[in-house]
Amino acid sequence: SAQSKIPQPPTLPFIGNVAHLDRELPIQGFTLLAQQYGEIYLIDILGRKLIFLNTQELANEVSNDAAFRKGVVGSLNEVRYLSGDGLFTAYEDEPNWAIAHRLLLPAFNTMAIRDMMEDMRDICSQLLLKWERVALDTIALCSMSYRLNSFYTENQPAFAAAMTDFLKECYIRSTRPSFMQALMSGTTAKWESDAKFMTDVATRILNDRRENPIEKKDLLDTMLYSKDPKTGQGLSDDAIVKNLLTFLIAGHETSSGLMSFMTYYLIKNPETMRKLQAEVDEVLGGQPVQYQDLSKMPYLTAVIRETLRLAPTAPMRMVKSLEDTYLAKGKYFVKAGSSLIVNTWVYQKDPKVWGEDAQEFRPERMLDGKFEALPPQSWQPFGFGMRGCIGRPFAWQEVSLVMASILRKFDLSFVDPTYNLELKQALTVKPKDLFIRAKLRHQAP
Numbered sequence: 001s002a003q004s005k006i007p008q009p010p011t012l013p014f015i016g017n018v019a020h021l022d023r024e025l026p027i028q029g030f031t032l033l034a035q036q037y038g039e040i041y042l043i044d045i046l047g048r049k050l051i052f053l054n055t056q057e058l059a060n061e062v063s064n065d066a067a068f069r070k071g072v073v074g075s076l077n078e079v080r081y082l083s084g085d086g087l088f089t090a091y092e093d094e095p096n097w098a099i100a101h102r103l104l105l106p107a108f109n110t111m112a113i114r115d116m117m118e119d120m121r122d123i124c125s126q127l128l129l130k131w132e133r134v135a136l137d138t139i140a141l142c143s144m145s146y147r148l149n150s151f152y153t154e155n156q157p158a159f160a161a162a163m164t165d166f167l168k169e170c171y172i173r174s175t176r177p178s179f180m181q182a183l184m185s186g187t188t189a190k191w192e193s194d195a196k197f198m199t200d201v202a203t204r205i206l207n208d209r210r211e212n213p214i215e216k217k218d219l220l221d222t223m224l225y226s227k228d229p230k231t232g233q234g235l236s237d238d239a240i241v242k243n244l245l246t247f248l249i250a251g252h253e254t255s256s257g258l259m260s261f262m263t264y265y266l267i268k269n270p271e272t273m274r275k276l277q278a279e280v281d282e283v284l285g286g287q288p289v290q291y292q293d294l295s296k297m298p299y300l301t302a303v304i305r306e307t308l309r310l311a312p313t314a315p316m317r318m319v320k321s322l323e324d325t326y327l328a329k330g331k332y333f334v335k336a337g338s339s340l341i342v343n344t345w346v347y348q349k350d351p352k353v354w355g356e357d358a359q360e361f362r363p364e365r366m367l368d369g370k371f372e373a374l375p376p377q378s379w380q381p382f383g384f385g386m387r388g389c390i391g392r393p394f395a396w397q398e399v400s401l402v403m404a405s406i407l408r409k410f411d412l413s414f415v416d417p418t419y420n421l422e423l424k425q426a427l428t429v430k431p432k433d434l435f436i437r438a439k440l441r442h443q444a445p
């Protein structure tokens with residue numbers, strides 16, 4: 001087909017397309033532009049050109065490690081202030097990426113994650129106990145005006161608050177002209193002190209472990225004592241701290257956002273909720289979740305897949321082209337070194353792949369071999385290739401365990417029955433102002 005220019009919305013001098021950005025909710029702005037410009041568009045943010053890819057076909061074309069590599073620019077480059085050459089934010093050629101990747105890959109495989117089941121259940125049961133205590137305290141206070149106080153609501157822990165503030169500011173910084181950034185010393189000081197606070201916590205954890213070794217071989221142990229089979233090198237303390245922070249960044253908001261979205265879709269679709277609870281009841285037979293139960297719940301798998309399709313909590317990823325190339329069968333020219341955004345949030349709703357009801361939550365489309373038969377890279381919430389998510393088996397086991405455990409014991413509903421999905425975004429996307437009620441199920445044994 002004939003060559004075309006990549007469409008671009010009208011620009012202003014110096015700032016380019018900054019006016020087209022949605023500061024509070026970037027994916028909303030990018031979705032609107034996709035509706036307007038179609039499969040591909042280019043925007044210029046302060047001289048930085050970004051090419052957005054909005055269809056399965058284009059996402060599939062750049063899912064190729066031989067021709068495109070992960071790009072660490074924009075907000076991800078700001079996150080580097082904290083996590084540096086840790087796995088998630090490392091530049092392509094930094095030696096610590098390859099070393100940490102080889103050291104940690106075995107520690108993150110399905111078998112190793114299976115050994116974490118006990119720890120995951122420990123934390124999960126704390127949540128369930130907390131929710132049960134809420135019910136107990138409520139009935140005690142309402143029926144006998146007696147405060148059992150077995151349930152304590154803490155404010156958001158300091159570490160989580162620092163993380164949220166830090167990541168949010170990383171995005172805003174990446175869209176701020178440098179002359180403006182220079183004027184915002186207070187904001188920068190807060191951002192730096194959030195990073196320092198988190199770094200100090202991770203450093204304390206590392207030092208404490210070195211002074212007090214434990215029997216268990218966890219990820220920290222692997223990083224402290226394993227050697228890279230290829231180079232014989234280990235990781236420096238600095239690299240270990242950066243990777244500890246990386247796991248906290250990469251493994252916290254993504255999984256929690258997925259569980260929040262899944263909760264929303266289940267409440268919004270009562271028929272799905274009933275089907276899922278029926279599956280959970282049948283497989284568990286009234287017992288707590290065991291590892292071997294997880295592979296026996298195909299509907300649970302379908303619900304998680306469909307949630308990650310409609311609401312991928314890591315909503316986009318960036319790649320750089322290694323050489324001059326063409327996209328869409330020669331239609332669009334792309335220079336070597338261009339920044340391309342795989343717009344996961346938009347392209348996983350591509351009607352060419354999913355049909356007219358692509359915007360709807362329908363887990364059935366993920367069942368009975370339909371998922372396996374999809375066009376390549378139609379579903380890519382964990383990224384792609386060598387820079388794809390190392391924590392995928394971890395996240396899958398965690399979310400399956402927690403959601404099955406919750407649904408076994410509780411019926412969920414909205415506090416506001418008219419609630420409709422609203423979004424908030426830092427580095428990841430989450431539901432906004434989603435408040436739910438959890439009621440102990442009558443039939444729960």
Ligand code: HEM
Nearest residue numbers: 087088250251254255314317381382383387389390391395
């Ligand atoms: C990378 C998504 C959970 C650790 C990624 C990427 C995506 C992703 C899309 C690729 C980023 C890019 O191309 O720039 C998710 C989702 C999760 C999840 C949706 C949960 C539902 C986790 C967990 C951990 C983790 C639990 C750690 C325990 C990482 C790391 C990388 C990564 C270290 C960087 C890998 C590398 O570049 O070598 N994740 N993730 N993720 N994820 Fe996850």
